[in-house]
Amino acid sequence: MTTSGLRAKGPILIVGLVILVLWYAGALGLNAPQSIEALNRTGNAWTTQDLVVRTMTMKRPVLPTPDQVLNDFCQSLFSYPLTSVRNLAYHAAVTASSALSGFVLGLLLGTLLAVGIVHVKTLDSSLMPWVIISQTVPILAIAPMVVVIFGNLGFTGLAPKAVISMYLCFFPITIGLVKGLRSTDPLAQDLMRTYSASTAQVFWLLRLPSSLPYLFASIKVAIAISLIGAIVAELPTGGTAGLGARLLSGSYYGQTIQIWSTLVMSAFLGLALVGLAGLSERLVLGRAGSKR
Amino acid sequence: MSERSPMSPLVLLILPAFVLPLGRLDGILIAWWQSPPALAALTAALGALCCARLRPRAPIAEVIWLLPGVVIGACLPSTLLDQGVALSDGLGLWIFVAGLLALLWHVMKRLTECPGRLPHLVVPALFGIMLVYLWEIGIRGFAVPAVLLPPPDAIIAALTTETANLTDDFIQTVVKAVLRGYLWGCAAGFAVAILADRAPFLARGLLPFGNLISAIPVVGIAPIMVMWFGFDWPSKAAVVVVMTFFPMLVNTLAGLATSEAIQLDLMRSYAAGYWRTLVMLRLPNALPFIFNGLKINSTLALIGAIVAEFFGTPVVGMGFRISTEVARMNLPIVWATIVVAGITGSAIYGGLSWLERAVTAWHPSYRGR
Numbered sequence: 162m163t164t165s166g167l168r169a170k171g172p173i174l175i176v177g178l179v180i181l182v183l184w185y186a187g188a189l190g191l192n193a194p195q196s197i198e199a200l201n202r203t204g205n206a207w208t209t210q211d212l213v214v215r216t217m218t219m220k221r222p223v224l225p226t227p228d229q230v231l232n233d234f235c236q237s238l239f240s241y242p243l244t245s246v247r248n249l250a251y252h253a254a255v256t257a258s259s260a261l262s263g264f265v266l267g268l269l270l271g272t273l274l275a276v277g278i279v280h281v282k283t284l285d286s287s288l289m290p291w292v293i294i295s296q297t298v299p300i301l302a303i304a305p306m307v308v309v310i311f312g313n314l315g316f317t318g319l320a321p322k323a324v325i326s327m328y329l330c331f332f333p334i335t336i337g338l339v340k341g342l343r344s345t346d347p348l349a350q351d352l353m354r355t356y357s358a359s360t361a362q363v364f365w366l367l368r369l370p371s372s373l374p375y376l377f378a379s380i381k382v383a384i385a386i387s388l389i390g391a392i393v394a395e396l397p398t399g400g401t402a403g404l405g406a407r408l409l410s411g412s413y414y415g416q417t418i419q420i421w422s423t424l425v426m427s428a429f430l431g432l433a434l435v436g437l438a439g440l441s442e443r444l445v446l447g448r449a450g451s452k453r
Numbered sequence: 454m455s456e457r458s459p460m461s462p463l464v465l466l467i468l469p470a471f472v473l474p475l476g477r478l479d480g481i482l483i484a485w486w487q488s489p490p491a492l493a494a495l496t497a498a499l500g501a502l503c504c505a506r507l508r509p510r511a512p513i514a515e516v517i518w519l520l521p522g523v524v525i526g527a528c529l530p531s532t533l534l535d536q537g538v539a540l541s542d543g544l545g546l547w548i549f550v551a552g553l554l555a556l557l558w559h560v561m562k563r564l565t566e567c568p569g570r571l572p573h574l575v576v577p578a579l580f581g582i583m584l585v586y587l588w589e590i591g592i593r594g595f596a597v598p599a600v601l602l603p604p605p606d607a608i609i610a611a612l613t614t615e616t617a618n619l620t621d622d623f624i625q626t627v628v629k630a631v632l633r634g635y636l637w638g639c640a641a642g643f644a645v646a647i648l649a650d651r652a653p654f655l656a657r658g659l660l661p662f663g664n665l666i667s668a669i670p671v672v673g674i675a676p677i678m679v680m681w682f683g684f685d686w687p688s689k690a691a692v693v694v695v696m697t698f699f700p701m702l703v704n705t706l707a708g709l710a711t712s713e714a715i716q717l718d719l720m721r722s723y724a725a726g727y728w729r730t731l732v733m734l735r736l737p738n739a740l741p742f743i744f745n746g747l748k749i750n751s752t753l754a755l756i757g758a759i760v761a762e763f764f765g766t767p768v769v770g771m772g773f774r775i776s777t778e779v780a781r782m783n784l785p786i787v788w789a790t791i792v793v794a795g796i797t798g799s800a801i802y803g804g805l806s807w808l809e810r811a812v813t814a815w816h817p818s819y820r821g822r
Contacts, residue, residue, distance in 0.1 A: 172654050172655070172657035172658035173657070173658050173661050173662075175654075175658060176655070176658030176659055176662065177658075177662075180662075191681075223680070223681065282562075282565055283558065283561050283562040283565055283576075285565075286561070286564075286565045286572075286573060286576045286577065287561050287565075287576045287577055287579070287580035288577075288580065289577075290577035290580075291577060291580060291581060291584075293802075294795075294799055296752060297751075297752060297795060297798030297799040297801075297802045298791065298794065298795035298798060298799075306775060306779045306784075306787055306791075309779050310601055310602065313600060313601055314601065385667065388670055389670040389672060392670050392672065392673065393670075393672055393760055396760075396763055404673075408673055408676055409676070409764075411676065412676030412679070412680070412764050412765075415680070417677070417680065420673075420676055420677055421677075423673070424669075424673045424674065427669065427670050427673055428665070428669040431669050431670065432665070432669075
């Protein structure tokens, strides 16, 4: 590693280390009361070392240590077949599929609304305020109800979760795309007018390409939210499949290590989805000849 | 105003509606001319249309002529429903409603052409009323069971009859958990941002983690917090603190970085120290970003608290109400809770926007409005 690389990575590494140390210290402090109780119950004399070992290896700790979480994470990832309900990757795949389908739906809806708002003045003044108000309604909080309603209608599985992700996704895309479609270079617009280009031609040849940077910035936000929507939508499905269901079952049975490893998995999934969006951005904008 | 403004031909849908059936009364299809209220509504709508379009009028005059016709016409479905007419195969009536919507669309279009601030408040209000109206007559006209989606009047009824419960939920969730968690989380994020600004080392170390957290569904810590802090409001407030901390940190840091070198140089030439520069220059410059963080957090906080209540709660609270009443298929009160949550969210957001406008009136994005 070069010196400059070290200088850039140094603070991150040190803050990461501090978090790790704090985590272990927290595990020690939070798990100690239960451990002391358990040690006293055995009736034998015990040393500080016994206590420390015990706090780090509890089966249902208040705060599991990082190595316990990592251990459980690897174990649930590699020691079961991929199609098993006990495999974390299976749950991640279920969540990812509903998050992605919700994201695609949200992208379509958001684009449709943005195009309408940019081109129809009445829609701009009538719909736009409601698009903003729609997001002050905590949809995540009513996600379980949406799932129940869809269940009554006969839609189970992917559809309700995708709808919730869609509701969350469309907002950043609409906002970003409206801004993007409106931020075309006035000179370029004048040029299009001198060519007597139709509205459709202006849209496809000028507005859309110049809105792409805004669109991709929104996509990165939207895809991260779609994952949150999918996870929360899985909470009421009764512990069948998905990261949310695994969180809920972990919370019911006090399996703290399972909750933490699920959280780690969802973090990785979130990073992977945002990374995917970033990759597609680089591919598309690279082809579009953007100066990046 | 010498020419008539163009109007969508869809409003002419009102005419063919007249020959199609209106609805079913005691199993027999009835036509328009058999029902006095239907004739009255049709006359009102057509009369308003003729009066408004007979000669070119200013936008506001056309709106004033058209709107009463639209409103009287829109009363028809509920009048018919009260008379016991089943509307589900009344094709004529629904076409009439579609024509009315086209008319309303024209009203909104003319309103946006009016000068002044008022139309810009009326248009979205009309649009919202239209949505609620369609919801109401759609549910009642097609007899959708209330278990799926209750009509708005049932929700309003629940709002009035269940006020005591809803108030308790509001106090438990919003006043106790959300507000405290929100204030603590935002204050902590702000304080750490100042700290990180003072020690750039900390900023370089913390920012990547802040960006990392934004990709992670933080709601997932809710079960852990419930396990740590118990069922009552402290666990919900803790979730809110964790959820709001990083957006506030990231936004404040970004805002503090916006001051230009030339402004900083000016402050240095005044011999202003770090704190004076911070308070007099950099914090005011950071305000738009800070408000952005506060706004994002206001929605996050409400979501965090309600979701955390799904993992365990005393027998009060909005999340508790939603999850138990859904299980009992008591949907009007669930929707009433959602309305309360929506109004709360909008009110907090609106209040923050107002405050932002008042505090950062000098900012370019508000100039010239």
